Amino acid sequence: MERTSSGSSIISDASFEPRHNYTFTRCDAEAAHRVEMHFKSLPPHDQHAMQLRNLIRYLIKNPFPVEDEVLHKILKLADSVFFGGVLFGRVRWEWSNPSQPRFETELIGTTALREAAQGGYETLIVLSEPILKHPDYDRRLLLSAFLHELVHCYLFIQCGFTARSHGGHTDGFHAIVGIIDKWAGSGYLRLCEMKANLNHFLNDRGRVIDVKLGTLRGHRHDGCNQSPGPQGEYLETAGFNPGWV
Template identity: 55%
Template structure:
């Protein structure tokens, strides 16, 4: 069993069981994707102001002053992205169920940019997730901040599907039809105000060339 520097397991410590999610059955992949679609497109009037506030915050975190601004994304910024995305896209399902850590283990130096694992919560109420991010790659100045943005959003979709669907979310390496459907919703929203091909979120694997930092050296 591989563990992070803090000792957290990055594979499930407990066998999978068909457990209830907040009192309801685990979703199918299609139902989980539709839940995101419905939540994103149908905003109740009483929640519209809150939604707009989170959209403004997320836009600022993604774009800053320039779409390719090399400004650093620290863990506080990632928390802001998680909170905003949970409000805008995931209907609050990620709250208290997502953590992340950085790793410099060998497989995260060349092979992996990020992975997500999940396990049953200690209280028995569904699942919780852990994202592992590659420190050597995602904090490498060769790449601009879009690579970390893309990787983090990519893994948040996995988190959501693990939380809603359990082990069924591992089909096709986790890149189910539902995953692609959700990625397109987020990708299209980002592209609508930043520009096409900014994050390339719909790709299962990151093309590092797309994220090369072309800012002039100071």
């Protein structure tokens, strides 16, 4: 069983694949439609949308490490701009633990969920610290991975475990990341790519190293992986506070 740095454990069950059913298809479509309608209802100069855009641009232009508090702020702003407050109190995120080798070579992010004490579902995002904090990659990789996982959180909260259909990359998921990607600048964060080609996110330092080595990395990592088990096998976390966001 894998654990994050805080002791949170993730129960994986890659074999679980819910069968297609009309109820989920409708829920998936309705969840995506709610994002579309909420985003369209924002005023032209929505304060939170402007803050989120400016924060993203600022992070990409500045080389210093991203502090955890900044990602917390992005979560709250993205929730306001795209998800209509659905994520509030139901999303927690952490960096991966060194004891989790998948996050060094295979995954840049994953989202797990469980039933929440207050009803519905709550989610836990785990981000790859070795990859997303690596000095060879610019901030777009971290921002892309984080926003990608927030979309999974939204659909899990709205539709439950069945949102793992198609590896979590449902029609609704594609519709939502398309909205965010277009808002950010089509192709800028590459949210619509389900697997992250790390070459696209190399910064100047990474490109110089590649040239000196005379090689092309060609690294492709899973953009995300859904790790919760089927209903009845919930994410067990040490010290998980359901009301924290």
